[in-house]
Amino acid sequence: MDKPRNDSALSNAAVFEVDAVEYRYEDAAALDGVSLYISSGESVVLLGANGSGKSTLLKMLDGLIFPTGxxxxxxxxxxxxxxxxxxxxxxxxxxxxGFVFQNSDAQLFSPTVWDEIAFGPLHLGLSPEDVKERTEDTLHILGLQHLRERPPYHLSGGEKKKVALASVLAIGPEVLLFDEPTAGLDPKTESFLIRLILQLTAAGKTVVTATQDLRLAAAIADRVMVLGEDHRLAGEGEASTILGDRELLLTANLIHDHPHRHGGVEHFHPHSHLKDHHGNEHD
Ligand SMILES: Nc1ncnc2c1ncn2[C@@H]1O[C@H](COP(=O)(O)OP(=O)(O)OP(=O)(O)O)[C@@H](O)[C@H]1O
Ligand SMILES: [Mg+2]
Known part of the structure:
Protein backbone atom coordinates (compact mmCIF):
# COMPACT_ATOMS: atom_id res chain seq x y z
CA MET A 1 0.00 0.00 0.00
CA ASP A 2 1.34 3.43 -0.89
CA LYS A 3 1.45 6.19 1.66
CA PRO A 4 -1.94 7.93 1.91
CA ARG A 5 -1.69 11.42 0.49
CA ASN A 6 -1.30 14.11 3.09
CA ASP A 7 -3.82 16.89 2.47
CA SER A 8 -1.47 19.52 3.83
CA ALA A 9 0.75 18.71 0.82
CA LEU A 10 -1.86 20.62 -1.16
CA SER A 11 -1.15 23.84 0.71
CA ASN A 12 1.56 24.53 -1.88
CA ALA A 13 3.57 27.10 0.13
CA ALA A 14 7.11 26.87 -1.20
CA VAL A 15 9.70 25.43 1.13
CA PHE A 16 12.40 24.97 -1.52
CA GLU A 17 12.58 26.30 -5.06
CA VAL A 18 15.57 24.85 -6.89
CA ASP A 19 16.17 26.44 -10.27
CA ALA A 20 18.57 24.95 -12.85
CA VAL A 21 21.10 24.11 -10.18
CA GLU A 22 24.56 22.90 -11.09
CA TYR A 23 27.23 21.71 -8.73
CA ARG A 24 30.80 20.71 -9.49
CA TYR A 25 33.32 19.50 -6.96
CA GLU A 26 36.91 20.23 -7.89
CA ASP A 27 37.25 16.94 -9.73
CA ALA A 28 33.67 15.76 -10.34
CA ALA A 29 30.25 16.93 -11.53
CA ALA A 30 27.52 16.24 -8.98
CA LEU A 31 24.39 18.09 -10.23
CA ASP A 32 23.62 19.27 -13.72
CA GLY A 33 20.66 21.58 -14.32
CA VAL A 34 18.34 20.29 -11.58
CA SER A 35 15.06 22.17 -11.00
CA LEU A 36 12.51 21.20 -8.40
CA TYR A 37 9.90 22.59 -6.06
CA ILE A 38 9.08 21.30 -2.60
CA SER A 39 5.86 22.43 -0.89
CA SER A 40 5.15 22.71 2.80
CA GLY A 41 3.91 19.45 4.32
CA GLU A 42 5.09 17.18 1.52
CA SER A 43 7.08 14.00 1.96
CA VAL A 44 9.42 13.91 -1.00
CA VAL A 45 11.81 11.06 -1.70
CA LEU A 46 14.90 11.62 -3.78
CA LEU A 47 15.97 8.39 -5.44
CA GLY A 48 19.23 7.86 -7.30
CA ALA A 49 22.07 5.41 -7.73
CA ASN A 50 25.43 5.84 -5.93
CA GLY A 51 27.13 9.05 -6.99
CA SER A 52 24.04 10.52 -8.71
CA GLY A 53 24.12 13.62 -6.46
CA LYS A 54 21.53 12.98 -3.70
CA SER A 55 23.76 13.97 -0.77
CA THR A 56 25.05 16.99 -2.69
CA LEU A 57 21.48 18.18 -3.25
CA LEU A 58 20.52 17.70 0.42
CA LYS A 59 23.65 19.58 1.55
CA MET A 60 22.56 22.40 -0.73
CA LEU A 61 19.02 22.42 0.67
CA ASP A 62 20.64 22.72 4.11
CA GLY A 63 22.80 25.67 3.02
CA LEU A 64 26.05 23.80 3.66
CA ILE A 65 27.24 24.20 0.07
CA PHE A 66 26.04 26.54 -2.67
CA PRO A 67 25.26 26.00 -6.35
CA THR A 68 28.01 26.65 -8.90
CA GLY A 69 25.17 27.51 -11.32
CA GLY A 98 17.18 19.95 10.26
CA PHE A 99 19.53 17.59 8.43
CA VAL A 100 20.39 14.02 9.41
CA PHE A 101 23.63 13.22 7.56
CA GLN A 102 24.34 10.00 5.68
CA ASN A 103 27.51 9.65 7.76
CA SER A 104 26.66 9.96 11.47
CA ASP A 105 30.35 10.34 12.39
CA ALA A 106 30.31 13.71 10.60
CA GLN A 107 27.37 14.83 12.75
CA LEU A 108 28.25 13.73 16.29
CA PHE A 109 30.77 15.64 18.38
CA SER A 110 29.62 15.73 22.03
CA PRO A 111 31.14 13.82 24.97
CA THR A 112 27.87 12.03 25.82
CA VAL A 113 24.62 11.13 24.09
CA TRP A 114 22.76 13.40 26.51
CA ASP A 115 24.98 16.38 25.61
CA GLU A 116 24.59 15.61 21.93
CA ILE A 117 20.80 15.77 22.13
CA ALA A 118 20.77 18.77 24.50
CA PHE A 119 23.09 20.80 22.24
CA GLY A 120 20.37 22.05 19.85
CA PRO A 121 17.81 22.98 22.54
CA LEU A 122 20.57 24.77 24.54
CA HIS A 123 21.35 26.92 21.52
CA LEU A 124 17.68 27.76 20.99
CA GLY A 125 17.95 29.77 24.20
CA LEU A 126 15.51 27.59 26.19
CA SER A 127 15.57 27.59 29.98
CA PRO A 128 17.65 24.82 31.64
CA GLU A 129 14.39 23.09 32.72
CA ASP A 130 13.02 23.17 29.17
CA VAL A 131 16.32 21.88 27.75
CA LYS A 132 16.24 19.02 30.24
CA GLU A 133 12.62 18.17 29.47
CA ARG A 134 13.10 18.27 25.72
CA THR A 135 16.26 16.17 25.92
CA GLU A 136 14.59 13.59 28.17
CA ASP A 137 11.53 13.43 25.90
CA THR A 138 13.69 12.89 22.83
CA LEU A 139 15.80 10.22 24.56
CA HIS A 140 12.57 8.48 25.50
CA ILE A 141 10.93 8.71 22.05
CA LEU A 142 13.98 7.15 20.41
CA GLY A 143 14.57 4.59 23.16
CA LEU A 144 18.04 5.90 23.91
CA GLN A 145 17.82 6.24 27.71
CA HIS A 146 20.28 3.39 28.30
CA LEU A 147 22.90 5.14 26.15
CA ARG A 148 22.59 8.59 27.76
CA GLU A 149 26.04 8.62 29.40
CA ARG A 150 27.89 6.89 26.56
CA PRO A 151 30.20 8.80 24.21
CA PRO A 152 28.57 8.85 20.76
CA TYR A 153 31.82 7.81 19.05
CA HIS A 154 31.75 4.49 20.95
CA LEU A 155 28.31 3.52 19.70
CA SER A 156 27.40 1.09 16.91
CA GLY A 157 26.51 2.49 13.48
CA GLY A 158 22.75 2.11 14.03
CA GLU A 159 22.94 3.60 17.53
CA LYS A 160 24.86 6.57 16.15
CA LYS A 161 22.20 7.06 13.49
CA LYS A 162 19.48 7.16 16.17
CA VAL A 163 21.45 9.69 18.23
CA ALA A 164 21.99 11.87 15.15
CA LEU A 165 18.26 11.68 14.45
CA ALA A 166 17.47 12.55 18.09
CA SER A 167 19.82 15.56 18.03
CA VAL A 168 17.94 16.96 15.03
CA LEU A 169 14.42 16.13 16.27
CA ALA A 170 15.19 17.84 19.60
CA ILE A 171 15.39 21.17 17.76
CA GLY A 172 11.83 20.65 16.44
CA PRO A 173 12.48 21.78 12.85
CA GLU A 174 9.54 22.14 10.45
CA VAL A 175 11.60 20.70 7.57
CA LEU A 176 13.60 17.49 7.92
CA LEU A 177 16.25 16.35 5.48
CA PHE A 178 17.16 12.66 5.84
CA ASP A 179 20.11 11.21 3.94
CA GLU A 180 19.86 7.40 3.70
CA PRO A 181 18.09 7.24 7.07
CA THR A 182 17.53 3.47 7.04
CA ALA A 183 21.02 2.42 5.91
CA GLY A 184 22.49 0.10 8.52
CA LEU A 185 19.36 -0.09 10.69
CA ASP A 186 17.93 -3.43 11.88
CA PRO A 187 14.38 -4.26 10.67
CA LYS A 188 12.70 -3.19 13.92
CA THR A 189 14.52 0.15 13.97
CA GLU A 190 13.80 0.63 10.28
CA SER A 191 10.08 0.13 10.79
CA PHE A 192 10.20 2.46 13.80
CA LEU A 193 11.83 5.10 11.61
CA ILE A 194 9.20 4.69 8.90
CA ARG A 195 6.44 5.20 11.49
CA LEU A 196 8.28 8.23 12.82
CA ILE A 197 8.53 9.81 9.36
CA LEU A 198 4.80 9.14 8.79
CA GLN A 199 4.02 10.80 12.13
CA LEU A 200 6.18 13.79 11.23
CA THR A 201 4.36 14.30 7.93
CA ALA A 202 0.99 13.75 9.59
CA ALA A 203 1.97 16.55 11.98
CA GLY A 204 2.52 18.84 8.97
CA LYS A 205 6.32 18.67 8.75
CA THR A 206 8.03 18.73 5.38
CA VAL A 207 10.30 15.72 4.89
CA VAL A 208 12.88 15.23 2.13
CA THR A 209 14.53 11.82 2.16
CA ALA A 210 17.41 10.72 -0.07
CA THR A 211 17.61 6.97 -0.49
CA GLN A 212 18.05 4.07 -2.90
CA ASP A 213 15.56 2.02 -0.89
CA LEU A 214 12.42 1.62 -2.99
CA ARG A 215 10.56 0.04 -0.07
CA LEU A 216 11.22 3.11 2.04
CA ALA A 217 10.09 5.34 -0.82
CA ALA A 218 6.84 3.38 -1.21
CA ALA A 219 6.19 3.64 2.52
CA ILE A 220 6.76 7.36 3.05
CA ALA A 221 6.64 9.32 -0.22
CA ASP A 222 3.90 11.61 -1.52
CA ARG A 223 6.16 12.47 -4.42
CA VAL A 224 9.32 10.89 -5.81
CA MET A 225 12.15 12.49 -7.74
CA VAL A 226 14.73 10.40 -9.54
CA LEU A 227 18.28 11.61 -10.11
CA GLY A 228 20.00 9.89 -13.01
CA GLU A 229 23.64 8.88 -13.17
CA ASP A 230 24.14 11.89 -15.46
CA HIS A 231 23.30 14.06 -12.38
CA ARG A 232 20.11 15.34 -14.02
CA LEU A 233 16.51 14.83 -12.91
CA ALA A 234 15.38 11.69 -14.76
CA GLY A 235 11.77 11.71 -13.54
CA GLU A 236 9.44 13.22 -11.01
CA GLY A 237 5.84 12.62 -10.00
CA GLU A 238 3.41 10.96 -7.60
CA ALA A 239 5.04 8.10 -5.73
CA SER A 240 2.82 5.37 -7.21
CA THR A 241 3.49 6.55 -10.78
CA ILE A 242 7.27 6.81 -10.46
CA LEU A 243 7.65 3.60 -8.45
CA GLY A 244 5.62 1.79 -11.09
CA ASP A 245 7.80 3.07 -13.94
CA ARG A 246 10.07 0.07 -14.48
CA GLU A 247 11.90 1.63 -17.46
CA LEU A 248 12.78 4.73 -15.46
CA LEU A 249 13.95 2.71 -12.45
CA LEU A 250 16.07 0.43 -14.67
CA THR A 251 17.64 3.38 -16.51
CA ALA A 252 18.45 5.11 -13.21
CA ASN A 253 20.00 1.86 -11.90
CA LEU A 254 17.51 1.57 -9.06
CA ILE A 255 16.48 -1.93 -10.10
CA HIS A 256 18.80 -4.43 -11.70
CA ASP A 257 19.33 -8.02 -12.81
CA HIS A 258 21.19 -10.20 -10.41
CA PRO A 259 21.55 -13.90 -9.81
CA HIS A 260 19.22 -15.80 -7.47
CA ARG A 261 19.25 -19.35 -6.31
CA HIS A 262 15.83 -20.96 -6.40
CA GLY A 263 15.77 -24.70 -5.74
CA GLY A 264 19.49 -24.96 -6.47
CA VAL A 265 19.12 -23.41 -9.94
CA GLU A 266 20.92 -20.11 -10.40
CA HIS A 267 19.35 -17.65 -12.82
CA PHE A 268 18.94 -13.92 -13.45
CA HIS A 269 15.81 -11.83 -13.26
CA PRO A 270 15.09 -8.14 -12.74
CA HIS A 271 15.06 -7.35 -9.08
CA SER A 272 13.68 -4.41 -7.22
CA HIS A 273 13.16 -5.26 -3.53
CA LEU A 274 10.07 -3.10 -3.93
CA LYS A 275 7.92 -4.01 -0.97
CA ASP A 276 6.11 -1.58 1.24
CA HIS A 277 6.16 -1.69 5.03
CA HIS A 278 3.26 -4.17 5.01
CA GLY A 279 5.38 -6.53 2.92
CA ASN A 280 3.27 -6.07 -0.23
CA GLU A 281 5.13 -6.35 -3.52
CA HIS A 282 5.02 -3.29 -5.77
CA ASP A 283 6.16 -4.67 -9.12
N1 LIG B 1 33.69 16.06 -1.28
C1 LIG B 1 33.71 15.67 -2.56
N2 LIG B 1 34.75 15.96 -3.37
C2 LIG B 1 34.77 15.58 -4.68
N3 LIG B 1 33.76 14.91 -5.26
C3 LIG B 1 32.70 14.59 -4.50
C4 LIG B 1 32.62 14.94 -3.12
N4 LIG B 1 31.43 14.49 -2.63
C5 LIG B 1 30.82 13.88 -3.66
N5 LIG B 1 31.57 13.94 -4.79
C6 LIG B 1 31.22 13.40 -6.11
O1 LIG B 1 29.99 14.00 -6.52
C7 LIG B 1 29.12 13.04 -7.10
C8 LIG B 1 27.81 13.00 -6.32
O2 LIG B 1 28.07 12.55 -5.01
P1 LIG B 1 26.95 12.42 -3.89
O3 LIG B 1 27.64 12.09 -2.63
O4 LIG B 1 26.10 13.63 -3.93
O5 LIG B 1 26.12 11.17 -4.45
P2 LIG B 1 24.96 10.31 -3.77
O6 LIG B 1 23.85 10.23 -4.77
O7 LIG B 1 24.65 10.84 -2.43
O8 LIG B 1 25.66 8.86 -3.66
P3 LIG B 1 25.48 7.69 -2.54
O9 LIG B 1 24.25 6.92 -2.92
O10 LIG B 1 26.71 6.86 -2.73
O11 LIG B 1 25.40 8.32 -1.19
C9 LIG B 1 29.89 11.71 -7.10
O12 LIG B 1 30.45 11.52 -8.36
C10 LIG B 1 30.96 11.92 -6.06
O13 LIG B 1 32.14 11.22 -6.41
MG1 LIG C 1 24.77 10.07 -0.55
Missing part, protein backbone atom coordinates in the same frame (compact mmCIF):
# COMPACT_ATOMS: atom_id res chain seq x y z
CA UNK A 70 21.44 28.26 -10.94
CA UNK A 71 19.79 29.24 -7.65
CA UNK A 72 17.96 27.98 -4.57
CA UNK A 73 15.29 29.67 -2.51
CA UNK A 74 14.17 28.52 0.92
CA UNK A 75 10.87 29.86 2.32
CA UNK A 76 10.83 32.38 -0.53
CA UNK A 77 14.28 33.88 0.20
CA UNK A 78 17.55 33.28 -1.66
CA UNK A 79 19.60 30.59 0.11
CA UNK A 80 23.08 31.98 -0.46
CA UNK A 81 26.37 32.17 1.38
CA UNK A 82 25.75 35.90 1.92
CA UNK A 83 22.22 35.39 3.26
CA UNK A 84 23.47 32.82 5.77
CA UNK A 85 26.18 35.21 6.99
CA UNK A 86 23.31 37.23 8.46
CA UNK A 87 22.97 35.92 12.00
CA UNK A 88 19.20 36.40 12.17
CA UNK A 89 18.57 34.60 8.89
CA UNK A 90 21.01 31.84 9.72
CA UNK A 91 19.52 31.28 13.20
CA UNK A 92 15.98 31.14 11.85
CA UNK A 93 16.96 28.86 8.94
CA UNK A 94 18.87 26.44 11.22
CA UNK A 95 15.83 26.30 13.52
CA UNK A 96 13.44 25.59 10.65
CA UNK A 97 15.52 23.04 8.74
Missing amino acids: GSIKAFGAGLTDDALKDEGFSMSFRQRV
Whole structure:
Protein backbone atom coordinates (compact mmCIF):
# COMPACT_ATOMS: atom_id res chain seq x y z
CA MET A 1 0.00 0.00 0.00
CA ASP A 2 1.34 3.43 -0.89
CA LYS A 3 1.45 6.19 1.66
CA PRO A 4 -1.94 7.93 1.91
CA ARG A 5 -1.69 11.42 0.49
CA ASN A 6 -1.30 14.11 3.09
CA ASP A 7 -3.82 16.89 2.47
CA SER A 8 -1.47 19.52 3.83
CA ALA A 9 0.75 18.71 0.82
CA LEU A 10 -1.86 20.62 -1.16
CA SER A 11 -1.15 23.84 0.71
CA ASN A 12 1.56 24.53 -1.88
CA ALA A 13 3.57 27.10 0.13
CA ALA A 14 7.11 26.87 -1.20
CA VAL A 15 9.70 25.43 1.13
CA PHE A 16 12.40 24.97 -1.52
CA GLU A 17 12.58 26.30 -5.06
CA VAL A 18 15.57 24.85 -6.89
CA ASP A 19 16.17 26.44 -10.27
CA ALA A 20 18.57 24.95 -12.85
CA VAL A 21 21.10 24.11 -10.18
CA GLU A 22 24.56 22.90 -11.09
CA TYR A 23 27.23 21.71 -8.73
CA ARG A 24 30.80 20.71 -9.49
CA TYR A 25 33.32 19.50 -6.96
CA GLU A 26 36.91 20.23 -7.89
CA ASP A 27 37.25 16.94 -9.73
CA ALA A 28 33.67 15.76 -10.34
CA ALA A 29 30.25 16.93 -11.53
CA ALA A 30 27.52 16.24 -8.98
CA LEU A 31 24.39 18.09 -10.23
CA ASP A 32 23.62 19.27 -13.72
CA GLY A 33 20.66 21.58 -14.32
CA VAL A 34 18.34 20.29 -11.58
CA SER A 35 15.06 22.17 -11.00
CA LEU A 36 12.51 21.20 -8.40
CA TYR A 37 9.90 22.59 -6.06
CA ILE A 38 9.08 21.30 -2.60
CA SER A 39 5.86 22.43 -0.89
CA SER A 40 5.15 22.71 2.80
CA GLY A 41 3.91 19.45 4.32
CA GLU A 42 5.09 17.18 1.52
CA SER A 43 7.08 14.00 1.96
CA VAL A 44 9.42 13.91 -1.00
CA VAL A 45 11.81 11.06 -1.70
CA LEU A 46 14.90 11.62 -3.78
CA LEU A 47 15.97 8.39 -5.44
CA GLY A 48 19.23 7.86 -7.30
CA ALA A 49 22.07 5.41 -7.73
CA ASN A 50 25.43 5.84 -5.93
CA GLY A 51 27.13 9.05 -6.99
CA SER A 52 24.04 10.52 -8.71
CA GLY A 53 24.12 13.62 -6.46
CA LYS A 54 21.53 12.98 -3.70
CA SER A 55 23.76 13.97 -0.77
CA THR A 56 25.05 16.99 -2.69
CA LEU A 57 21.48 18.18 -3.25
CA LEU A 58 20.52 17.70 0.42
CA LYS A 59 23.65 19.58 1.55
CA MET A 60 22.56 22.40 -0.73
CA LEU A 61 19.02 22.42 0.67
CA ASP A 62 20.64 22.72 4.11
CA GLY A 63 22.80 25.67 3.02
CA LEU A 64 26.05 23.80 3.66
CA ILE A 65 27.24 24.20 0.07
CA PHE A 66 26.04 26.54 -2.67
CA PRO A 67 25.26 26.00 -6.35
CA THR A 68 28.01 26.65 -8.90
CA GLY A 69 25.17 27.51 -11.32
CA GLY A 70 21.44 28.26 -10.94
CA SER A 71 19.79 29.24 -7.65
CA ILE A 72 17.96 27.98 -4.57
CA LYS A 73 15.29 29.67 -2.51
CA ALA A 74 14.17 28.52 0.92
CA PHE A 75 10.87 29.86 2.32
CA GLY A 76 10.83 32.38 -0.53
CA ALA A 77 14.28 33.88 0.20
CA GLY A 78 17.55 33.28 -1.66
CA LEU A 79 19.60 30.59 0.11
CA THR A 80 23.08 31.98 -0.46
CA ASP A 81 26.37 32.17 1.38
CA ASP A 82 25.75 35.90 1.92
CA ALA A 83 22.22 35.39 3.26
CA LEU A 84 23.47 32.82 5.77
CA LYS A 85 26.18 35.21 6.99
CA ASP A 86 23.31 37.23 8.46
CA GLU A 87 22.97 35.92 12.00
CA GLY A 88 19.20 36.40 12.17
CA PHE A 89 18.57 34.60 8.89
CA SER A 90 21.01 31.84 9.72
CA MET A 91 19.52 31.28 13.20
CA SER A 92 15.98 31.14 11.85
CA PHE A 93 16.96 28.86 8.94
CA ARG A 94 18.87 26.44 11.22
CA GLN A 95 15.83 26.30 13.52
CA ARG A 96 13.44 25.59 10.65
CA VAL A 97 15.52 23.04 8.74
CA GLY A 98 17.18 19.95 10.26
CA PHE A 99 19.53 17.59 8.43
CA VAL A 100 20.39 14.02 9.41
CA PHE A 101 23.63 13.22 7.56
CA GLN A 102 24.34 10.00 5.68
CA ASN A 103 27.51 9.65 7.76
CA SER A 104 26.66 9.96 11.47
CA ASP A 105 30.35 10.34 12.39
CA ALA A 106 30.31 13.71 10.60
CA GLN A 107 27.37 14.83 12.75
CA LEU A 108 28.25 13.73 16.29
CA PHE A 109 30.77 15.64 18.38
CA SER A 110 29.62 15.73 22.03
CA PRO A 111 31.14 13.82 24.97
CA THR A 112 27.87 12.03 25.82
CA VAL A 113 24.62 11.13 24.09
CA TRP A 114 22.76 13.40 26.51
CA ASP A 115 24.98 16.38 25.61
CA GLU A 116 24.59 15.61 21.93
CA ILE A 117 20.80 15.77 22.13
CA ALA A 118 20.77 18.77 24.50
CA PHE A 119 23.09 20.80 22.24
CA GLY A 120 20.37 22.05 19.85
CA PRO A 121 17.81 22.98 22.54
CA LEU A 122 20.57 24.77 24.54
CA HIS A 123 21.35 26.92 21.52
CA LEU A 124 17.68 27.76 20.99
CA GLY A 125 17.95 29.77 24.20
CA LEU A 126 15.51 27.59 26.19
CA SER A 127 15.57 27.59 29.98
CA PRO A 128 17.65 24.82 31.64
CA GLU A 129 14.39 23.09 32.72
CA ASP A 130 13.02 23.17 29.17
CA VAL A 131 16.32 21.88 27.75
CA LYS A 132 16.24 19.02 30.24
CA GLU A 133 12.62 18.17 29.47
CA ARG A 134 13.10 18.27 25.72
CA THR A 135 16.26 16.17 25.92
CA GLU A 136 14.59 13.59 28.17
CA ASP A 137 11.53 13.43 25.90
CA THR A 138 13.69 12.89 22.83
CA LEU A 139 15.80 10.22 24.56
CA HIS A 140 12.57 8.48 25.50
CA ILE A 141 10.93 8.71 22.05
CA LEU A 142 13.98 7.15 20.41
CA GLY A 143 14.57 4.59 23.16
CA LEU A 144 18.04 5.90 23.91
CA GLN A 145 17.82 6.24 27.71
CA HIS A 146 20.28 3.39 28.30
CA LEU A 147 22.90 5.14 26.15
CA ARG A 148 22.59 8.59 27.76
CA GLU A 149 26.04 8.62 29.40
CA ARG A 150 27.89 6.89 26.56
CA PRO A 151 30.20 8.80 24.21
CA PRO A 152 28.57 8.85 20.76
CA TYR A 153 31.82 7.81 19.05
CA HIS A 154 31.75 4.49 20.95
CA LEU A 155 28.31 3.52 19.70
CA SER A 156 27.40 1.09 16.91
CA GLY A 157 26.51 2.49 13.48
CA GLY A 158 22.75 2.11 14.03
CA GLU A 159 22.94 3.60 17.53
CA LYS A 160 24.86 6.57 16.15
CA LYS A 161 22.20 7.06 13.49
CA LYS A 162 19.48 7.16 16.17
CA VAL A 163 21.45 9.69 18.23
CA ALA A 164 21.99 11.87 15.15
CA LEU A 165 18.26 11.68 14.45
CA ALA A 166 17.47 12.55 18.09
CA SER A 167 19.82 15.56 18.03
CA VAL A 168 17.94 16.96 15.03
CA LEU A 169 14.42 16.13 16.27
CA ALA A 170 15.19 17.84 19.60
CA ILE A 171 15.39 21.17 17.76
CA GLY A 172 11.83 20.65 16.44
CA PRO A 173 12.48 21.78 12.85
CA GLU A 174 9.54 22.14 10.45
CA VAL A 175 11.60 20.70 7.57
CA LEU A 176 13.60 17.49 7.92
CA LEU A 177 16.25 16.35 5.48
CA PHE A 178 17.16 12.66 5.84
CA ASP A 179 20.11 11.21 3.94
CA GLU A 180 19.86 7.40 3.70
CA PRO A 181 18.09 7.24 7.07
CA THR A 182 17.53 3.47 7.04
CA ALA A 183 21.02 2.42 5.91
CA GLY A 184 22.49 0.10 8.52
CA LEU A 185 19.36 -0.09 10.69
CA ASP A 186 17.93 -3.43 11.88
CA PRO A 187 14.38 -4.26 10.67
CA LYS A 188 12.70 -3.19 13.92
CA THR A 189 14.52 0.15 13.97
CA GLU A 190 13.80 0.63 10.28
CA SER A 191 10.08 0.13 10.79
CA PHE A 192 10.20 2.46 13.80
CA LEU A 193 11.83 5.10 11.61
CA ILE A 194 9.20 4.69 8.90
CA ARG A 195 6.44 5.20 11.49
CA LEU A 196 8.28 8.23 12.82
CA ILE A 197 8.53 9.81 9.36
CA LEU A 198 4.80 9.14 8.79
CA GLN A 199 4.02 10.80 12.13
CA LEU A 200 6.18 13.79 11.23
CA THR A 201 4.36 14.30 7.93
CA ALA A 202 0.99 13.75 9.59
CA ALA A 203 1.97 16.55 11.98
CA GLY A 204 2.52 18.84 8.97
CA LYS A 205 6.32 18.67 8.75
CA THR A 206 8.03 18.73 5.38
CA VAL A 207 10.30 15.72 4.89
CA VAL A 208 12.88 15.23 2.13
CA THR A 209 14.53 11.82 2.16
CA ALA A 210 17.41 10.72 -0.07
CA THR A 211 17.61 6.97 -0.49
CA GLN A 212 18.05 4.07 -2.90
CA ASP A 213 15.56 2.02 -0.89
CA LEU A 214 12.42 1.62 -2.99
CA ARG A 215 10.56 0.04 -0.07
CA LEU A 216 11.22 3.11 2.04
CA ALA A 217 10.09 5.34 -0.82
CA ALA A 218 6.84 3.38 -1.21
CA ALA A 219 6.19 3.64 2.52
CA ILE A 220 6.76 7.36 3.05
CA ALA A 221 6.64 9.32 -0.22
CA ASP A 222 3.90 11.61 -1.52
CA ARG A 223 6.16 12.47 -4.42
CA VAL A 224 9.32 10.89 -5.81
CA MET A 225 12.15 12.49 -7.74
CA VAL A 226 14.73 10.40 -9.54
CA LEU A 227 18.28 11.61 -10.11
CA GLY A 228 20.00 9.89 -13.01
CA GLU A 229 23.64 8.88 -13.17
CA ASP A 230 24.14 11.89 -15.46
CA HIS A 231 23.30 14.06 -12.38
CA ARG A 232 20.11 15.34 -14.02
CA LEU A 233 16.51 14.83 -12.91
CA ALA A 234 15.38 11.69 -14.76
CA GLY A 235 11.77 11.71 -13.54
CA GLU A 236 9.44 13.22 -11.01
CA GLY A 237 5.84 12.62 -10.00
CA GLU A 238 3.41 10.96 -7.60
CA ALA A 239 5.04 8.10 -5.73
CA SER A 240 2.82 5.37 -7.21
CA THR A 241 3.49 6.55 -10.78
CA ILE A 242 7.27 6.81 -10.46
CA LEU A 243 7.65 3.60 -8.45
CA GLY A 244 5.62 1.79 -11.09
CA ASP A 245 7.80 3.07 -13.94
CA ARG A 246 10.07 0.07 -14.48
CA GLU A 247 11.90 1.63 -17.46
CA LEU A 248 12.78 4.73 -15.46
CA LEU A 249 13.95 2.71 -12.45
CA LEU A 250 16.07 0.43 -14.67
CA THR A 251 17.64 3.38 -16.51
CA ALA A 252 18.45 5.11 -13.21
CA ASN A 253 20.00 1.86 -11.90
CA LEU A 254 17.51 1.57 -9.06
CA ILE A 255 16.48 -1.93 -10.10
CA HIS A 256 18.80 -4.43 -11.70
CA ASP A 257 19.33 -8.02 -12.81
CA HIS A 258 21.19 -10.20 -10.41
CA PRO A 259 21.55 -13.90 -9.81
CA HIS A 260 19.22 -15.80 -7.47
CA ARG A 261 19.25 -19.35 -6.31
CA HIS A 262 15.83 -20.96 -6.40
CA GLY A 263 15.77 -24.70 -5.74
CA GLY A 264 19.49 -24.96 -6.47
CA VAL A 265 19.12 -23.41 -9.94
CA GLU A 266 20.92 -20.11 -10.40
CA HIS A 267 19.35 -17.65 -12.82
CA PHE A 268 18.94 -13.92 -13.45
CA HIS A 269 15.81 -11.83 -13.26
CA PRO A 270 15.09 -8.14 -12.74
CA HIS A 271 15.06 -7.35 -9.08
CA SER A 272 13.68 -4.41 -7.22
CA HIS A 273 13.16 -5.26 -3.53
CA LEU A 274 10.07 -3.10 -3.93
CA LYS A 275 7.92 -4.01 -0.97
CA ASP A 276 6.11 -1.58 1.24
CA HIS A 277 6.16 -1.69 5.03
CA HIS A 278 3.26 -4.17 5.01
CA GLY A 279 5.38 -6.53 2.92
CA ASN A 280 3.27 -6.07 -0.23
CA GLU A 281 5.13 -6.35 -3.52
CA HIS A 282 5.02 -3.29 -5.77
CA ASP A 283 6.16 -4.67 -9.12
N1 LIG B 1 33.69 16.06 -1.28
C1 LIG B 1 33.71 15.67 -2.56
N2 LIG B 1 34.75 15.96 -3.37
C2 LIG B 1 34.77 15.58 -4.68
N3 LIG B 1 33.76 14.91 -5.26
C3 LIG B 1 32.70 14.59 -4.50
C4 LIG B 1 32.62 14.94 -3.12
N4 LIG B 1 31.43 14.49 -2.63
C5 LIG B 1 30.82 13.88 -3.66
N5 LIG B 1 31.57 13.94 -4.79
C6 LIG B 1 31.22 13.40 -6.11
O1 LIG B 1 29.99 14.00 -6.52
C7 LIG B 1 29.12 13.04 -7.10
C8 LIG B 1 27.81 13.00 -6.32
O2 LIG B 1 28.07 12.55 -5.01
P1 LIG B 1 26.95 12.42 -3.89
O3 LIG B 1 27.64 12.09 -2.63
O4 LIG B 1 26.10 13.63 -3.93
O5 LIG B 1 26.12 11.17 -4.45
P2 LIG B 1 24.96 10.31 -3.77
O6 LIG B 1 23.85 10.23 -4.77
O7 LIG B 1 24.65 10.84 -2.43
O8 LIG B 1 25.66 8.86 -3.66
P3 LIG B 1 25.48 7.69 -2.54
O9 LIG B 1 24.25 6.92 -2.92
O10 LIG B 1 26.71 6.86 -2.73
O11 LIG B 1 25.40 8.32 -1.19
C9 LIG B 1 29.89 11.71 -7.10
O12 LIG B 1 30.45 11.52 -8.36
C10 LIG B 1 30.96 11.92 -6.06
O13 LIG B 1 32.14 11.22 -6.41
MG1 LIG C 1 24.77 10.07 -0.55
